[in-house]
Amino acid sequence: MAARRLAPHFADASGGLGYHLRAWRWRQTLWPPFLARTQGWLRAWTPPAEELVVVGPSAGYTLDADFLARFRRVHALEPDPLARWLLRRRLPGIDWHFGTLDALSAVDGPAALAAEYPHAAILFSNVLGQAVEPALLPARRTALGDALRQRHWASYHDVLSSARPPLPPEGLEAGRLEDAAALACALYRAAVEVIDHDTFGLAPQNRQLACWQIAPARWQVVEWGQHDPDCP
Numbered sequence: 001m002a003a004r005r006l007a008p009h010f011a012d013a014s015g016g017l018g019y020h021l022r023a024w025r026w027r028q029t030l031w032p033p034f035l036a037r038t039q040g041w042l043r044a045w046t047p048p049a050e051e052l053v054v055v056g057p058s059a060g061y062t063l064d065a066d067f068l069a070r071f072r073r074v075h076a077l078e079p080d081p082l083a084r085w086l087l088r089r090r091l092p093g094i095d096w097h098f099g100t101l102d103a104l105s106a107v108d109g110p111a112a113l114a115a116e117y118p119h120a121a122i123l124f125s126n127v128l129g130q131a132v133e134p135a136l137l138p139a140r141r142t143a144l145g146d147a148l149r150q151r152h153w154a155s156y157h158d159v160l161s162s163a164r165p166p167l168p169p170e171g172l173e174a175g176r177l178e179d180a181a182a183l184a185c186a187l188y189r190a191a192v193e194v195i196d197h198d199t200f201g202l203a204p205q206n207r208q209l210a211c212w213q214i215a216p217a218r219w220q221v222v223e224w225g226q227h228d229p230d231c232p
Helices: 017-025 032-042 081-090 107-116 134-147 180-187
Strands: 051-054 073-075 096-098 122-124 152-160 193-197 205-215 216-225
Touching: 017 081, 017 096, 017 205, 032 205, 051 152, 051 193, 107 134, 107 180, 152 180
Parallel strands: 051 073, 051 122, 073 096, 122 152
Antiparallel strands: 152 193, 152 216, 205 216
């Protein structure tokens, strides 16, 4: 079966123009604590690869230039034409190579990703927790583990979101929590409507948590995780 290709678009349920507007309004005020966390995660991740594929980078608002500069070649899989233009403008020191593979909309996307970029490390840039067909989520989790078992990859992704601030999650050990429901109970001590993005524990190693106030009345609990095929 031929791999699916990205269809260019300027908007979707979680990105596009709305996300660019949020970044313009809040990146310098509400976002800095979370951006510092992502910078630390990325700089501590040292996959032994000369190539990197970034899946869903948008305009790179949460990426780190020093981390990206380690790689000889950086590929980006991003359907938003404006985001691609902004990536070049915001991170001019990176030689971006824009691919057309759709690695997320089908269950076989991770396998196609591994086949198309056989020598690259892979970073899912806050994209795996975004809106997909609910029926696809369990199969995609399995497909990620199977297709990328022998690859170095990492992801930071939304786990929970709500209109109320959670307790600080940084001190929690994600690996000691059974599931997202247990995480929600630990972070919200009152009755709060919480969205579960069905991504808790996607990547098995070095799991860490952070809170991202993405807008004045929107908080997201984000998990970092990575996979090193040389580790048990």
